[in-house]
Amino acid sequence: MAHRTLVSSSSQRRRVVTVAVLLGLFLAALGGIVVAAPVELPALFQKAKAQFERGEYSLALVTLDQVWEISKRPGLEWDQLQLAPVVAFYRAACLAMTGQEEDSVEEFEVFLQLRPGAEFAKDSYPEPVVQALKTARRSLKKQGLDRGYGLQALFSRFSPSVGALDVGEDWADSAVRFFLSSEQKDTWKKLSEPVARWEFVENFWKELDPTPETPENELRMEVERRLLFADAAFSTETTRGRETDRGLVFSLLGAPSFVTVAQITGAEDPIEAIRGPARSRASSTFYFDNPFTQDNNLSSDLNQGSRESWRYRGQEVPEFISHPELAFDFITKTGYGEGVLERDPKILGVLAGVADHLGSSLAPH
Numbered sequence: 001m002a003h004r005t006l007v008s009s010s011s012q013r014r015r016v017v018t019v020a021v022l023l024g025l026f027l028a029a030l031g032g033i034v035v036a037a038p039v040e041l042p043a044l045f046q047k048a049k050a051q052f053e054r055g056e057y058s059l060a061l062v063t064l065d066q067v068w069e070i071s072k073r074p075g076l077e078w079d080q081l082q083l084a085p086v087v088a089f090y091r092a093a094c095l096a097m098t099g100q101e102e103d104s105v106e107e108f109e110v111f112l113q114l115r116p117g118a119e120f121a122k123d124s125y126p127e128p129v130v131q132a133l134k135t136a137r138r139s140l141k142k143q144g145l146d147r148g149y150g151l152q153a154l155f156s157r158f159s160p161s162v163g164a165l166d167v168g169e170d171w172a173d174s175a176v177r178f179f180l181s182s183e184q185k186d187t188w189k190k191l192s193e194p195v196a197r198w199e200f201v202e203n204f205w206k207e208l209d210p211t212p213e214t215p216e217n218e219l220r221m222e223v224e225r226r227l228l229f230a231d232a233a234f235s236t237e238t239t240r241g242r243e244t245d246r247g248l249v250f251s252l253l254g255a256p257s258f259v260t261v262a263q264i265t266g267a268e269d270p271i272e273a274i275r276g277p278a279r280s281r282a283s284s285t286f287y288f289d290n291p292f293t294q295d296n297n298l299s300s301d302l303n304q305g306s307r308e309s310w311r312y313r314g315q316e317v318p319e320f321i322s323h324p325e326l327a328f329d330f331i332t333k334t335g336y337g338e339g340v341l342e343r344d345p346k347i348l349g350v351l352a353g354v355a356d357h358l359g360s361s362l363a364p365h
Helices: 019-026 040-053 057-070 077-097 101-114 127-143 151-157 175-179 182-190 194-208 218-234 245-253 270-275 297-304 345-361
Strands: 258-263 306-313 325-333 337-341
Touching: 040 057, 040 077, 057 077, 077 101, 077 127, 077 151, 077 218, 101 127, 101 151, 151 258, 175 218, 175 245, 182 194, 194 218, 218 245, 245 306, 245 325, 245 337, 245 345, 325 345
Parallel strands: none
Antiparallel strands: 258 306, 306 325, 325 337
16 A cells, blocks of 8 residues: 555555543443434444344344445534444454455454554354454454554545535635635635535645546545544634644644554653653553553643554555654643654654645646
């Protein structure tokens, strides 16, 4: 797979988190999911679970597909991220029970990337399910995809509704600004009417359409998909996801190869953790080490501080960047911030290079 930076038309067709989202994914998922809206989502999910428990595996697959389709509605992007792991799990289980072992293993691979370290009692599920899960785990280990949280797998499943991105006055505050010329930025600032802003955006993307002969604008679809994902995954109480450090990196580079989280011990000063060369003395841990209890270690991690590390490797690294691997560290600590990018000069230079490349290769002059 080629790298997924928005720098060439060949990358535009590829299928290319906050801790709050990650906490919500599985705290109650396998015992009854909690989602914000609409009412039919939790009801349908419970229906699928009941069908699975009654052995109605084919019907459960149909119901799970309905759940996923509803989650694509505008405004339900956050709910879709919550649903992704549990839908993958129950789809995999149903496929295993209907003899579709290869498809089951693929779904379990997605589930395990979204839920690293998942363990179940041997008698919790039928033997075909257990065996498919084991096969998926071995497959991920062989591929080197068992090292952390699968943000890439989650994004590959993310399917927002077309046109779901709002066009407010802050539209140009996100990574879209790297596509805009100076003249376009000035024009945008002068627009105050929603209709005028909408027309500006439509014309802007029309100019950048890499395949004007087709009904889809692949570049626009990918950019807006990344922005919607960032809003759903990285938003904080005060900042929309697309405007956060994580949202910016994600918008420019796409999903990382893998994500890990390490706790910063209470004795460490967050400023030193950001500015100094020292790393956390704690060993790396993954999300969901203990997902089925309210007092899991993520709460203490947040209080003491955590370092979320994104790694881009191989083809995930833009071709024009000489480094074989890119590492972005985001610090979360009370009193300091949530998901604050560690200001390493090399990393900042990489981001500046990507932004400059975008501006020179895609923005109209």
